[in-house]
Amino acid sequence: MSTRTLAVVSAGLGNPSSTRLLADRLTTAAIEALGERGVSATVEVVELRQHARDLADNLTSGFANESLRGAVETVAGADGLIAVTPIFSASYSGLFKTFFDVLDKDALTGTPVLMGATAGTARHSLALEHALRPLFAYLRATAVPTAVFAAPEDWAGGDSSGPALTGRVRRAAGELADLVAGRPPAAPDDPFADPATSFEDLLRGPGA
Amino acid sequence: MQFGVFTVSDITQDPTTGRTPTEAERLRAVLAIAQKAEEVGLDVFALGEHHNPPFFSSSPTTTLAWIAARTTTLQLSTATTLITTNDPVKIAEDYAMLQHLAGGRVDLMMGRGNTGPVYPWFGQDIRNGIELAVENYALLRRLWTEDVVDWQGKYRTPLQGFTSTPRPLDGVPPFVWHGSIRSPQIAEQAAYYGDGFFHNHIFWPKEHTQRMVEFYRRRYAHYGHGAADQAIVGLGGQVFMRRRSQDAVDEFRPYFDNAPVYGHGPSLEDFSRETPLTVGSPQQVIERTLGFRDYVGDYQRQLFLIDHAGLPLKTVLEQLDILGEEVVPVLRREFAALKPAHVPDAPTHASRVAAAGGARDATVHTGGDGVTGRTAEAVTR
Numbered sequence: 089m090s091t092r093t094l095a096v097v098s099a100g101l102g103n104p105s106s107t108r109l110l111a112d113r114l115t116t117a118a119i120e121a122l123g124e125r126g127v128s129a130t131v132e133v134v135e136l137r138q139h140a141r142d143l144a145d146n147l148t149s150g151f152a153n154e155s156l157r158g159a160v161e162t163v164a165g166a167d168g169l170i171a172v173t174p175i176f177s178a179s180y181s182g183l184f185k186t187f188f189d190v191l192d193k194d195a196l197t198g199t200p201v202l203m204g205a206t207a208g209t210a211r212h213s214l215a216l217e218h219a220l221r222p223l224f225a226y227l228r229a230t231a232v233p234t235a236v237f238a239a240p241e242d243w244a245g246g247d248s249s250g251p252a253l254t255g256r257v258r259r260a261a262g263e264l265a266d267l268v269a270g271r272p273p274a275a276p277d278d279p280f281a282d283p284a285t286s287f288e289d290l291l292r293g294p295g296a
Numbered sequence: 297m298q299f300g301v302f303t304v305s306d307i308t309q310d311p312t313t314g315r316t317p318t319e320a321e322r323l324r325a326v327l328a329i330a331q332k333a334e335e336v337g338l339d340v341f342a343l344g345e346h347h348n349p350p351f352f353s354s355s356p357t358t359t360l361a362w363i364a365a366r367t368t369t370l371q372l373s374t375a376t377t378l379i380t381t382n383d384p385v386k387i388a389e390d391y392a393m394l395q396h397l398a399g400g401r402v403d404l405m406m407g408r409g410n411t412g413p414v415y416p417w418f419g420q421d422i423r424n425g426i427e428l429a430v431e432n433y434a435l436l437r438r439l440w441t442e443d444v445v446d447w448q449g450k451y452r453t454p455l456q457g458f459t460s461t462p463r464p465l466d467g468v469p470p471f472v473w474h475g476s477i478r479s480p481q482i483a484e485q486a487a488y489y490g491d492g493f494f495h496n497h498i499f500w501p502k503e504h505t506q507r508m509v510e511f512y513r514r515r516y517a518h519y520g521h522g523a524a525d526q527a528i529v530g531l532g533g534q535v536f537m538r539r540r541s542q543d544a545v546d547e548f549r550p551y552f553d554n555a556p557v558y559g560h561g562p563s564l565e566d567f568s569r570e571t572p573l574t575v576g577s578p579q580q581v582i583e584r585t586l587g588f589r590d591y592v593g594d595y596q597r598q599l600f601l602i603d604h605a606g607l608p609l610k611t612v613l614e615q616l617d618i619l620g621e622e623v624v625p626v627l628r629r630e631f632a633a634l635k636p637a638h639v640p641d642a643p644t645h646a647s648r649v650a651a652a653g654g655a656r657d658a659t660v661h662t663g664g665d666g667v668t669g670r671t672a673e674a675v676t677r
Contacts (some may be wrong), residue, residue: 148561151500153570279480280511281519287488290430290481293450 094118094167096133099173099184106206106296108135110238111172113253114204117261118170118268125269132166134159136183143186152190159187164195165276168268170228170237172204173218175212179219180205186221194231199274200267202260203235210239232263297631298497298642300340301333301616302532302599305353307440308606311554316606319352323359330363332613334370336620342373342405342599347381347414350556356388365397371644372398375494375532375599376407376475379436380428381418383452384508387432388439388460395465400645405473405494405530406433408482414613420451426481427451433472433485440469443660459660466655473530473597476508483508487515487527492643494530497588498601499557501570505531506591513593526640530597531588534573536607537618541576547611548575554603578622585623586630594635596642598627 096115100107111133119129136143142156154195163169171186203220205212216235224231234256242253301595303326309316317325330341341363343356353359360372372394377387397638408425409415415422435617438445439460448454464470473492476482477500486493493512497504509529536551538544547566552564552575567573574584585598600619603612641647649655 145562145566148569149499149558149567151504151570153562153566154501157501280507282515283480283484287484290426290484291434293427293431 089126090273091130091250092122092130092167092273093130093132093165094122094170094268095163096131096170097136097163097172097184097187098133099136099181099187100206101137101174101181101183103137105137106238106243107172107174107204109243110204110206110236111170113257114170114172114202114236114261117257118168118202118264121258121261121265124268125264125265127269129268132162134162135186136187139187140183143183143190147186151184152284156190160195164191165274166199167271168264168272169196169201170204171201171224172206172263173220175205175207175215178212179215180223182246186251187221188227191227193227194277196224196227198271199229199232200264200271201229202264203231204237204260205235206238208240210241213237217274230267232260232267234260234263236260297595297628297635298339298371298374298597299619300342300371300597300599301329301602301619302337302340302342302344302373303329303353303601303603304344304375305346305351306556306604307350307352307667308556308604309554310606310608313608321350325612326353326359326603327362327366328609328617329603329612330370331366332616334367336616336624338370338616338620338624340371340597340599342375345378345407345409345419346374346411349409354464357394360402361394361397364394364401367401369631370401372402373473375402375496376405376409378409378414379406379432380425381415381420382409382432384432384436385439385452385455385458385460388436389462391470392440392462392464395470395645400465400649402645403471403473403492403643405475406482407475408479408573424451426479429482430485436470437489440464443658461660463658463660465645466649466652467658468645468648468652468655470645471648473528478504478508480508480511483512484515487512487521488519490516490519490521492528492530492596494597495532495592497532497572498534499571502572502588502591502599505572509592509595523638523639525593525636526638527542528640528642529592529593529595530599530642531592532572532599532601533585533588533617534571535581535619536575536602537578537581537615537623539577542579544575544577551605551607557605559605578618581623582626582630585627589631589634594631594639596640 098108098111098112122129139156146152173180201224205216236256307322333341345356356374412422445458474482474486475494497505503634513524513527517524536548574581602615
């Protein structure tokens, strides 16, 4: 059985948090789906609430402090990402956006991403498509087709509403697992490896 | 090991008085700081180059020439000279001229500059920063080492039969450091030529510095200039000192909290833990600075930033007194005792002339002017 790393970013602000609850469900389903494909998964969760001040500091100082650096490295080095945010004012939360703002712009290139969101009303559900999907498109990540939105009615009502959410979670997790299992494990990008381009080539200039 | 100060030439409001110095005041202050640096026994003064407010230093060679005339031992350098937006021909001429005026007490540090709009103001594009640094520097070296240059490149007009004057003093051009915070290509460039590598080492965690220096050292050895631990490394640093540690913290805090670079963000305590910034007693600065060697190895030059964020001149001069009296003598002794014999000192004009086999006059005498065919001698005869 081969192994992959899943990073989970949850931007929920409360504790307990419905955003984290959705993230956990997506994670459990993804592990299961990967297992069905013969892949075991290591999961690392980044609770952005714990990094709220670190993120603000990063904005003014230009670098991630020691505590935030761990979170950034976790996400940048993962084979797959589950990213879940509450929807505020028709879009992802500022905390969520700030985290992706301070990531290196190439950190998620090609990384399969499962997007999730929670909100107080189902009318926010398309925020996944008009806000999160373009964000991950910009970062050149591979967002899976199914994004999972959970409104209050998805949590309420027990069995009558449960299957719908569970079904979406399973479908999205399966899509993520297909992509993650289909790629070799992420090789850490080392900018300090001996250069692929020799200095003589740099001197000759582009197109030479 | 060389010790000195470097300034970014910012004009910043003093947050404790609400007063912002004028350009003239700040410029005078920097001249006073440079002279004081020599007076208290420091080795190096380095000055940045900027072409936008709130900085005043657009013309480092003019400033350094003034300082050269009023000092006798101080090594003069830049931090940095913009190799991307300056014409390499003008850099070759200006710094050779300065080298003559300063009796060889000149080296310079190449940098790309990090302010997007500055590039187009000088006809360039920040996206070509690395390419410009590579092409321009390659030309600069030829202009200093070859008397007559034919050259064609991508970023400036071609040269045919061009001689950059004055020729370098004693036939040996100024030593060059390459400054970069996180571009491996620039560390590679320094390594390729066997030049020095300077990491500004401020405002960022030490891990970045460490990785850049390690890479430079490895590539320096790869290109056959010597062993990795013989590569020429310079570091920045940022300090504020008072006899009592708490006095230093109390006095520096308003400057820190409002500094353009990091103000309104992390606390002074967090920032001091995360970066090499040291605010405290002279002894604390000594210990922290000696600790730099633990992660970059034996290095050749240590420059401190002591005059930014609106600190008044009087305070900066007091910092220089403390550096000269209490800090640098101890650091000099301790670093020297730790340094193995095979690790070289920072290159100076004297050591470079000796390495070149002695001084030679490099003057290029023209055979005759191309229009009249007459030489200067022929005219006076």
